[in-house]
Amino acid sequence: MRYTLRQLEVFLATARTENITRAAESLAMSQSAASGALKELEQQFDVALFDRAGKRLKLNELGRVLLPRAQGLLEQAGELERVLAAHTEMGELKVGATLTIGNYLAVGIMARYMSEVPGVRVVLEVDNTAHIADAVLHFQLDIGLIEGEMQHPDLDVTPWRDDELVVFCSPQHPLAAQGRLDDEALLAATWIVREQGSGTRQTFDRAMHGLLPRMNILLELQHTEAIKRAVEAGLGIGCLSRVTLAEAFRRGSLVPLTVPERDFRRQFYFVLHRQKYRSRGIERWLELCQAM
Structure with a gap:
């Protein structure tokens, strides 16, 4: 394999911060190590992933194409690491829900989910439809439960309940x-x-x-x-x-x-990123929602 997971981590952190120094700090690396990892990734494939303007690094077209795939690959690697460490198929799940769903439906689902695997962690973020969809789009949430209709080429929006x-x-x-x-x-x-x-x-x-x-x-x-x-x-x-x-x-x-x-x-909807790895935890959460 011509790239490492660490190189992908540096790539994602740089895409998020648009600055190699801040990317290195977020990964607890030295600036030189982070810069070297990103440079090696680009040189190995003879490509440029960022447009450089001074100290600011802005994703170019190829970088934007690579971003969700790199994110998905790292999430799968993280899922494997959690399985090996915790001896369970379910790791941390980050769920976003709109106010109606979050305050009146999601807590019951979360209690059922957590009772199945003691020690599993669920993070529930409650906000409006636009915010939840944007967080799913940028891989800040694993799954969203929304009330409003939403269309985006990178999002998979599926009807849930009336x-x-x-x-x-x-x-x-x-x-x-x-x-x-x-x-x-x-x-x-x-x-x-x-x-x-x-x-x-x-x-x-x-x-x-x-x-x-x-x-x-x-x-x-x-x-x-x-x-x-x-x-x-x-x-x-x-x-x-x-x-x-x-x-x-x-x-x-x-x-x-x-x-x-x-x-x-109206309908309630599930929203997931099309490039998102569907872990066992996500699949089980969807099953519990459907069973309500």
Whole structure:
């Protein structure tokens, strides 16, 4: 073999930092050793992987092609090392989930996953759809569970389960007695909704097509619980996943509103990088999600 895993590590660290000194520091190497490893990798194949401008190294076209393959190869090597060290098929799993999924579904899956292999570690990052998809794209997460639709040539986005949004208000709100809302009522209402970039907001905007520019959106909040509290306080009406509202509906602190002319159905999705090595841990996580 004409290259080493260490050379690939230096290549990836340099691509990430765009500076050989910072790359060396991240790998606990000397600057000269890191520079030599990268130079040897390029010389062995008579190629250049970076465009050099002073001390900054920017991936060129060949470097961008090599990046996901090198990342995948190192992840497989890391998986093998963890198996040999821990005598298990499952190593650390880095999962990203959007707020609805992360707060209401992913924790249960994580508990089941970790109970199967005592000592296995799961890192759960919760953020909006755009952030999770970007982290998967850059190999910062092994798998994402998202609410919004996402298209990217390097991402494999697979439907997981059905969901729907529900418009809701406090029991004391004037619309609570009305129950059914037409377009006129939607335009007259004051809204508290999720922020741009979230899957929930994406579905809401699509459902309100034709009305959105004229709607009175008072607050855009990142957290589901903050929206529920604001609606309970009578600041306006909201629209969130039915999954997040089930307990509040049972308590009676919030009430659902029917909007027959609008379609709030959507799906949750798995998102993985197309070049990502599908470890046994990833496969088992997907199986547990499907079994919910």
